[in-house]
Amino acid sequence: MVISPPQIKKSTVSITPFFQKINTPLNKQEITVLQINLGRRCNLACTHCHVEAGPKRTEELSPEICEQLIETIQRFEQIKTVDLTGGAPEMNYGFKPIVEAARKQEKEVIVRSNLTIFFEPGFTDLPEYFAQHKLRVVASLPCYLETNVDRQRGAGVYNQSIRAIQRLNKLGYGIDPHLMLDLVYNPTLPKNENFSLTPDQQKLEKDYKAYLNEHFGIQFNHLFTITNLPVGRTKQYLQRHEILHSYVKFLESHYNSSTLENLMCLNELSIDYLGNIYDCDFNQMEGLPAKMANGETITVAKLLKLNSLDIIQEIQTAKYCYGCTAGCGSSCGGALV
Template sequence: MLSLEELNSLDGVSYFEENISDEDVKKTEKILQTLQVNIGKKCNLACKHCHVQAGPNRTELMSKDIMKDCLVVFKEQGFSILDITGGAPEMNPELMWFIEEATKIAKKVIVRTNLTILKEEEYKHLPEFYAKHKVELVCSLPYYTAKDTNRQRGEGVFEDCIDVLQKLNEIGYGRNPELILNMVYNPGGAFLPAPQASLEEQYKIKLKNQFDIDFNQLFTITNNPIGRFGGFLKRSNNLERYMDRLCSAFNPSALKGMMCRTQLSVSWDGSLYDCDFNQAVDLKVEGENSISMLKGKELSQRKIKFGNHCYACTAGAGSSCGGTTA
């Protein structure tokens, strides 16, 4: 496994924070919009690019008590978006309760799904449940062809994703303006994604013409050199080359749009991080670093913790859970 210490000490790679001259950019915004909650690392897939190293053998799942703490802090601090992720969040048995309670207080509830989980008998009811509660779905589909998707995520994954997307379209997702269906593209290797707008156009044309599938937006996310992908880079002797690519593509215009500036990330055990990538390398926020510690307290502006993995969020057009940032 590749550690953050190794990334931060690579020869020829300047420490990321040295690129930031604006002290305000090193801090969060005064008012945060998104509480992103990872409710477990258990997943039915073990994707090659997964930075949290989720998979079928993981057992970590957020408890209902921690979810309650998240909802209390969400309301107290005036967050507007609850972004639920995993693992496969569907594999947490408290997901439906969490969504039902969250939709009472949040302007928007997002669930990040790998799609394939919704084909399994235990979870086939969830698309209708999502639609009833107007949950915004962010779906991982690494490419619009079977060959490229299955190489990254496993045999048969693309076909299952298409079946689920067609089902989601049938109940209104991607077609009813109240039921938002967004896609996520991750590169299949150690390279930067193509421009988001042009790739979105390709996805829409290919998926519509071949499968009659509609969706709202495509988000391109640069593979972060940590977790399972970081391990691949290290084993294949591609780490230095990939980091050089990220550093060479560093874009100062992407700094202000980094997702760590407008969100707070909560892990399955209630620990707090500046973002999902910091969560993957266990780089906790400064100050109060568990969700239970924030109850009844004012969330103050804080200094963000950086590492050389942050180059992935500022290369090219920038990268975040909501796509490009510059």
């Protein structure tokens, strides 16, 4: 009788903790950006959504936290940008009051829109509202081809997105220098260990502009390439395919130290719908709060009480930070180098 040798499980290569890789504390700079996650309500449930937002989610900003945020925006002149996200930020409580308070203070306001919200009952006036208040629109369009978009975001999303961009163009978005329209690319999720980094942002932007203009007469300002970080639904997807560890190791293997000085977490506060403070949106989704030097966590109420936005010394890091520092880097504003 032949006895087969025992199956030895292939060992996994360990991942270096991010703080060891950078070998120096990642320190906060003066805060100039507030990124506010208004809630998890959304009309879509995209496969790559790190927020795990969707139509069945009900979490959103409360009137109390909304008032605290408005007071923060009004009090601190150093805030240059208020960046509104979600879910679909437009669906969540506090969207318009925060927009109007920030614009009254002459802050730049970014709305991260999925575009399809324009066709939902009660939200059909959003393009005109955006233009009226000169909001900067950062819109998800993960590919310029229909098949790839609908695979990630749902059937029919591509055609709705095209129609939405055309509406924005008619209002001057992508044409008028005061009406900025940026699109966001993110790669499809891998099914195996054949990983790749995001393409060159400048080259891909040219491809987007050429294709969308030729086929739909569409114009926009910038394309942002964003890496899929192993957080939320992306993390769950990678776990199901048993490639989470190897994906993070892939990101680590492409770590680029020159991205560090441009990381979005350096000068921003990420705020959730409960008023808790994080160093970035990804830490928010992973429940890794920002901390003061004494280890205390922070809320908007505490910022107001201390009358300062600059109370964080060291940024909290995790292994998924390799997603922001791999290759040309990744941020809410696209590539870093």
